Amino acid sequence: MLVRCSTGNLSLVAFTLVAALYSPQNLHAQTSQLQAQQAVEAAVQSELSAAQTDKSLWIYRGHDVTPGKDVTYQAVQTPDGELKRIVERWGRPLDGAASDEEMSRISEYANDRSAQAKQRKEDAHDDEQASSMLKMLPKAYLWTIVSETPETITLAYQPNPAFDPPNMESHVMGTMAGQMVIVKNGNRIRTLRGKLVGDIKIAFGLIGKLNQGGTFDIERREIAPGLWQITETHVHIGGHALFKTIGTQEDEVKTGWKPSPAHSxxxxxGLLKNP
Structure with missing residues (x-):
């Protein structure tokens, strides 16, 4: 996930936080902040390590809703990439002609090395960007503990006014606040949710703006021992660019996970012929 830009004035918040952390009568607050930071750093390291070592492949069913689109699809992952076949639109199974067209599209892509190479390049770029954003989490926010159970720890985050985003993509992190839930066993991120606490202005607002109040919620689950996948994505962010509506409105849920036997x-x- 992640969207892309103007921070609000958080100097008062920062001053209040620093004063609380270093006040002699608030040693517990100082400890809690340190524990929260350590929990985030451990979770980031676990996720980065898993991204390098987890080579599991899956078959799953997805339901993806965006403005003007409501599709249910079957997905099969392989070492060479993933194929998705749409099986329903707006809750209704595809008719014969539409189903044949969908299989024709899939077959064409499965034998098009150029298209596959282009997709792998795009996927690699997305993975690199996601990794970079993940590494920024400990520094981009001020973290505090909200609650804790034997199994999980829930953290709240606010923009860190000392964070200097290195690029336009990471600038958005300066306007997000929300919560993260970490599963202690393995230090894995289960939930990351938040909202834009300020407008994201592109070129000082001359080109476009994403509106304050936009929300996102990413849910991950352990679908097999030690193996985690994103199971839900909910993003609702609006805005405009040169008088055109921009932003992201999407709700996607993935279920029915099972190992994929496909090697290519x-x-x-072939597996998608009978989803």
Whole structure:
């Protein structure tokens, strides 16, 4: 996930936090802040490590809703990439002609090395960007503990006024606040949710703006021992660019996870013939 830009004035918040942390009568607050920071750093390291070592492949069913689109699809992952076949639109199964067209599209892609290479390049870029954003989490926010159970720890985050975003993509982090839930066993991130606490202005607002109040919620679950996947994504952010509506409005839920036996895209296409 992640969207992309103007921070509000948080100097008073920062001053209040620093005063609380270093006040002699608030040693517990200082300890809690340190524990929260350590929890985030451990979770980030666990996720980065898992991204390098987890080579598991899956079959799952997804339901994706965006403005003007409501589709249910079956997905099959392979070492060469992933194939998705739409099986329903707006809650209704595809008719024969639409189903044949969908399989034709899948078969064509499964045998198009150029298209596959382009997709792998885009996926690699997305993975690199996600990794970079993940590494910024400990520094981009001020973290505090909200609650804790034997299994999980819930943290709240606010923009860190000392964070200097290195690029436009990371600038958005200066306007987000919310909560993160970490599962202690393995230090894995289960939930990351938040909202834009300020407008995100592109070129000082001359080109566009994403509106304050936009929300996102990413849910991850352990679908097999030690193996985690994003199971829900809910993003509702609005705005405009040169008088055109921009932003992201999407709700996607993934269920029915099971190991994929496909070793290639043609094999995945064969499995999708009977989803």
């Amino acid at each position: 895209l043609p094999e995945a296409a």
